[in-house]
Amino acid sequence: MPRKELEALQLERLKRLVDYCIKRIPHYRNKLEKAGVTAEKIKCLSDIEYIPYTTKDDMRDTYPYGLFAVPLKDIVRIHASSGTTGKPTVVGYTRSDLNNWSDLVARIVVSAGATENDIAQISFGYGLFTGALGLHYGLERIGAAVIPISSGNTEKQIMLMKDFGSTVLVSTPSYAMYMSEVGAEMGIDMRKLNLRLGLFGSEGCTDELRAKIENNLGVFFTDNYGMSELMGPGVSGECRERCGLHFAEDHFYPEIIDSATMQVKPRGEVGELVITTLTKEGIPLLRYRTKDITRLHYDTCKCGRTHARMEKVKGRSDDMxxxxxxxxxxxxxxxxxxxxxxxxxxxxxxxxxxxxxxxxxxxxxxxxxxxxxxxxxxxxxxxxxxxxxxxxxxxxxxxxxxxxxxxxxxxxxxxxxxxxxxxx
Amino acid sequence: MIIKQISVFIENRSGRLAEVTSIIAEAGCSIRALSIADTTNFGILRLIVEETEKAEDALRKHGLAVSSTNVVSVRIEDKPGGLAKVLRLLSDNEFTVEYMYAFISKSDNEAQVVMHIDNALKADELLTKSGY
Known part of the structure; x- marks a missing residue:
C-alpha cells in the first residue's frame, strides 16, 4: 500500500479509536476529557500528540478488566504478561481480535519465508504467554503443519525435530542456542536436519549470537517483535532482506519519543517506541509506552514493502x-x-x-x-x-x-x- | 620417561575437588600423582592416572574442560642434592621446567618427579642418555 493511502487509513482508524475509547472505557474517557481530546479534534496524524500516554501502571491500576472495551461475553480469549513483580497485565481478545492476530502473524511468517509446506516446531512455552499461541495460529493460518511441543524437555525436542523433519523452529534465541548444545552432546549434527528457518523472538539477541545460532543449527534466522499488552507477536517482523522489522502500521501506529522529556522525536532518531493499537476491540491502547529502545525507517524496503521498518530493539529502558x-x-x-x-x-x-x-x-x-x-x-x-x-x-x-x-x-x-x- | 598428564579446569569452591576425584574413582582409575594450584576463583588440577583415556572420557562426560599433555617422569636419588643435580643438567642444556610435582614413592632410595618441560621429547632423550 502506498504510504499516502496508508496514512489516510491510519487517520481514519485513529479517529474511530478515540471515539470508541471515549464511549466504552471510563479510564480513557476521564483522561481524554482532561486533555480536551475528541475524535473531531484529530485532523491529522500528528494530532495524536495531544493524547496522553498509557503505561503498564495504567494496566495494573485497572487490573484485571478495567481497560476492557467490551463486556466479557464478547471476549473469547484472555492472556496475561509474564509479570515477574506484582500483578500481571491482562489482555482480552474478541473473536475479531483473534482473527486479526492470526492474519498479522501469518504476514510476518510469510515475509520471513515460511510456506504451507513447512513443519513448524513451536518451542515457546504455551500458556498465558502470547508467543506460542500467536505463532501457532499464524502458522496454521498459512497452512503449515504445527507441532505444539512447548518449551523444555530438550532431548525430546531434538528427537522430534529429527523424526518429524521440522523445517521451522519457533523459540527464544537463547533456547535455540541451548538446543544446539544439547544436540551436539547427543551426537546429532543439527545442520544436517531439515531445519531451514528460525522465527526467533521474545528477547533481544546480538548479531554475534544470531550468527552463531545460524551456524550451529543451519537455519536462516529471522527476528520478530510484539508484546502481550499490544496483542503478542505479529507487531513487526523481518523479511528475507533482514534490514529491519516491518511494522504492521495498518493496525499499530508507532511513534518514537524521548523517554525523559516525553516529546516525540523527529523521524529517524533513536528513542522509546510508543504504540497505538488502531483496530483492537477487546483492549485498545492509546500511545502505549513500550520501554523498548529502537529507531524507525520509512523508506521502501528492497523487498518492496512500504510499511516502516523498525531496527532490532537495542534494549529496554527497563533493562538498562x-x-x-x-x-x-x-x-x-x-x-x-x-x-x-x-x-x-x-x-x-x-x-x-x-x-x-x-x-x-x-x-x-x-x-x-x-x-x-x-x-x-x-x-x-x-x-x-x-x-x-x-x-x-x-x-x-x-x-x-x-x-x-x-x-x-x-x-x-x-x-x-x-x-x-x-x-x- | 614420557607419560600423559591430564589437566582439568575446576572452580574454586568447597567440595569441588572431592567431586572431581570421585568421577575418576567411579571410572575405576587409580591416581598416581596429583598437583593443584589455584587463583582466587579457579584452579587447574593436574593428574597422572593409570588409564588416562578412560579417566579423560569420564571427566569429559561430566562436562568438564579436560586436556592431556606429555610430561616427563624422572627417577632421582632420594638424598640431598638429588633433585638439584637433574635440574642443573636440564638448565645447562637450556630446557625450561614450567612446573613440577612429586609422585608417591614406591622405593626407599628413589624419588620420582613429574616435570612439564617446554620440549618434553628432547628433554626425555637427554635424561635417558644421562642415565635417568
Whole structure:
C-alpha cells in the first residue's frame, strides 16, 4: 500500500479509536476529557500528540478488566504478561481480535519465508504467554503443519525435530542456542536436519549470537517483535532482506519519543517506541509506552514493502543498568562475549554487587577451550583479554570470572542474565 | 620417561575437588600423582592416572574442560642434592621446567618427579642418555 493511502487509513482508524475509547472505557474517557481530546479534534496524524500516554501502571491500576472495551461475553480469549513483580497485565481478545492476530502473524511468517509446506516446531512455552499461541495460529493460518511441543524437555525436542523433519523452529534465541548444545552432546549434527528457518523472538539477541545460532543449527534466522499488552507477536517482523522489522502500521501506529522529556522525536532518531493499537476491540491502547529502545525507517524496503521498518530493539529502558553512573545494556556485554567463541561459551551472567559503597560488576563466563590449561598465564591472559574488550565497549572495569563449562543456568524461555545484588 | 598428564579446569569452591576425584574413582582409575594450584576463583588440577583415556572420557562426560599433555617422569636419588643435580643438567642444556610435582614413592632410595618441560621429547632423550 502506498504510504499516502496508508496514512489516510491510519487517520481514519485513529479517529474511530478515540471515539470508541471515549464511549466504552471510563479510564480513557476521564483522561481524554482532561486533555480536551475528541475524535473531531484529530485532523491529522500528528494530532495524536495531544493524547496522553498509557503505561503498564495504567494496566495494573485497572487490573484485571478495567481497560476492557467490551463486556466479557464478547471476549473469547484472555492472556496475561509474564509479570515477574506484582500483578500481571491482562489482555482480552474478541473473536475479531483473534482473527486479526492470526492474519498479522501469518504476514510476518510469510515475509520471513515460511510456506504451507513447512513443519513448524513451536518451542515457546504455551500458556498465558502470547508467543506460542500467536505463532501457532499464524502458522496454521498459512497452512503449515504445527507441532505444539512447548518449551523444555530438550532431548525430546531434538528427537522430534529429527523424526518429524521440522523445517521451522519457533523459540527464544537463547533456547535455540541451548538446543544446539544439547544436540551436539547427543551426537546429532543439527545442520544436517531439515531445519531451514528460525522465527526467533521474545528477547533481544546480538548479531554475534544470531550468527552463531545460524551456524550451529543451519537455519536462516529471522527476528520478530510484539508484546502481550499490544496483542503478542505479529507487531513487526523481518523479511528475507533482514534490514529491519516491518511494522504492521495498518493496525499499530508507532511513534518514537524521548523517554525523559516525553516529546516525540523527529523521524529517524533513536528513542522509546510508543504504540497505538488502531483496530483492537477487546483492549485498545492509546500511545502505549513500550520501554523498548529502537529507531524507525520509512523508506521502501528492497523487498518492496512500504510499511516502516523498525531496527532490532537495542534494549529496554527497563533493562538498562546504571553502573557507577555509566549506562550499560546487557546486549553490549553479550556482543563482547560472542567475539570469543573458541575460548568461552555464549552463556554468561552479569553479577552486580556493592563494595565499599561502590558498584562492582562481575562477568561470569564458561571456559570451553581446554587447550588453555597448560599454563596459568594462558588463562590469565584470556581473563585480561575479555576484561580489556569489555572496558573498550563499556568504559568500565569489570571483574571477569572463568567458570567450568555448563555451570551457568540454561533457560528454555527468556534468559535471565543479570543478577543485581546491589544494596539499594 | 614420557607419560600423559591430564589437566582439568575446576572452580574454586568447597567440595569441588572431592567431586572431581570421585568421577575418576567411579571410572575405576587409580591416581598416581596429583598437583593443584589455584587463583582466587579457579584452579587447574593436574593428574597422572593409570588409564588416562578412560579417566579423560569420564571427566569429559561430566562436562568438564579436560586436556592431556606429555610430561616427563624422572627417577632421582632420594638424598640431598638429588633433585638439584637433574635440574642443573636440564638448565645447562637450556630446557625450561614450567612446573613440577612429586609422585608417591614406591622405593626407599628413589624419588620420582613429574616435570612439564617446554620440549618434553628432547628433554626425555637427554635424561635417558644421562642415565635417568
Amino acid at each position: 543498568l546504571k553502573i557507577k553512573g555509566v549506562n550499560v545494556f546487557p546486549s553490549q556485554i553479550e556482543s563482547v562475549i560472542m567475539t570469543m567463541p573458541d575460548a568461552i561459551s555464549p552463556n554468561y551472567q552479569i553479577v552486580l554487587t556493592t563494595h565499599n559503597y561502590m558498584d562492582e560488576i562481575e562477568i561470569k563466563v564458561e571456559l570451553v577451550n581446554a587447550g588453555l590449561l597448560t599454563n596459568y598465564s594462558d588463562l590469565e591472559n584470556l581473563q585480561n583479554q575479555i576484561r580489556h574488550k569489555l572496558h573498550t565497549v563499556l568504559g568500565l572495569d569489570c571483574r571477569v570470572t572463568l567458570l567450568e563449562p555448563k555451570s551457568i543456568e540454561r533457560f528454555v524461555g527468556k534468559a535471565r542474565r543479570v543478577v543485581d545484588n546491589r544494596i539499594k
